[in-house]
Amino acid sequence: MELDIFRFLRIRKKLEIEDENNFAYLKKGWLGEKQFDELLEGLPNECLILNNLLLKVNNTLFQIDSLLMTQKKINIFEIKNNEGDYFFKNDCLHMITGKEIKNPLNQITRSESLFRQLLHELRFNITVESQVIFINPEFYLYEAPVKAPFVFHAQLGRFIKNLESIADSEFSQGHLRLAEKLASLHIMKNPYSRLPAYNYGELKKGIIGKCGCTFMEVVNQNYLICPRCGELEHKESAVLRSVREFSSLFPDRKVTVNGVMEWCGVISKKRIRQILFKNFQLIKMGKASYYIYPGEEKEKD
Ligand SMILES: [Zn+2]
Structure with missing residues (x-):
């Protein structure tokens, strides 16, 4: 919805450069999420997919780009569509050019821990795993730790195959109810939204x-x-x-x-x-x- 509003606004008024940059960033992220979603939708087994959840636990907000629920476990995914050369140092991702980017490892660890708390509150007991998906084939990470929960573009095919092999049993009603509950807890109005200011009069x-x-x-x-x-x-x-x-x-x-x-x-x-x-x-x-x-x-x- 945020992306749509950006799309409309930039035709109806001239946006500031910063807003155009935000738009480009959002669009790129969305494209990455969409690509990953298409891969998940190809899964032949019984599973539930929830995208773009904004949830709250103990008054703390957290976002999940993509969630996959199968009979045995829930995978949550943070999707990155960055491109270029990066290196991994002190638990952070740095661009070769020197710029540091928001640490996806921290993001996913935080989301996973908050999500566990939420499941605990909902009294649902299921294994949770999380991964950062680097969807862009033009992304490269030097010194990537073997144990980090990263999935790179070249590994995606095998990763999806592996998901196929783990989930073949049917869902319980409990799973379905949990998915519905999570969808109902989704917060529609994103307080992090970076939409530009606008008013009726100035729009074409x-x-x-x-x-x-x-x-x-x-x-x-x-x-x-x-x-x-x-x-x-x-x-x-x-x-x-x-x-x-x-x-x-x-x-x-x-x-x-x-x-x-x-x-x-x-x-x-x-x-x-x-x-x-x-x-x-x-x-x-x-x-x-x-x-x-x-x-x-x-x-x-
Ligand atoms: Zn046209």
């Missing part, structure tokens, strides 16, 4: 294409087109996507015909009203009428 209005290139233009009565890559989209789905974007950027603002018309720019009021009426639930309050997502609860006054 219009409908950003699904492709994410730029703002879409009207082709005919029913379709919009991305002038950069030529992708077409039906007006209705484009407006709905844009309203979702609006709500994620401004969760406190109500969805109204006028508001959506201003936000989307290129669509007539009549059409917006039709689309909202068809897909949302109208809360009638005369001039202050607004729409809510179906199933969403009406605000209590």
Whole structure:
């Protein structure tokens, strides 16, 4: 979600260099996690995968990039998509060029210990193992300790094979309940979020294409087109996507015909009203009428 918001914002306003760097960093991390996730999804055995968990125990927050639950144990993974040459010294990773990076070993040890505490609180007894996955083939670590819980790109194939061999028995209901519990404990709003500041007035209005290139233009009565890559989209789905974007950027603002018309720019009021009426639930309050997502609860006054 954070990455999406970045994507929208950088089309709607010019970001500071620092924000652009944060965006690039987030995107790279996300790509690494996605790659690893695809590997896990290829596992033929019965297992549960939970990605990107932000959890809390004893008022301490910790993040788990990826969690794999099988009958016998839980693996938690910290995924690194760094590239370049590094060396390992005094328990830390240093770039050959001299820059020190956040120590993934500390990160994973901390997460593992907090996660154990959480399992203890939930009264669930299962073996926990953790690994740092260096997913990028362009990453190299000199002096890597043999015993460190590191998995390098060249080892991934064997690592996954090994996971396949350990888990073939079926889950108990307890496992499933634990997974559901963990998912429910996930904290949606990340206090570490490095989103740039923004306000409604400064953002350029219009409908950003699904492709994410730029703002879409009207082709005919029913379709919009991305002038950069030529992708077409039906007006209705484009407006709905844009309203979702609006709500994620401004969760406190109500969805109204006028508001959506201003936000989307290129669509007539009549059409917006039709689309909202068809897909949302109208809360009638005369001039202050607004729409809510179906199933969403009406605000209590
Ligand atoms: Zn495009």
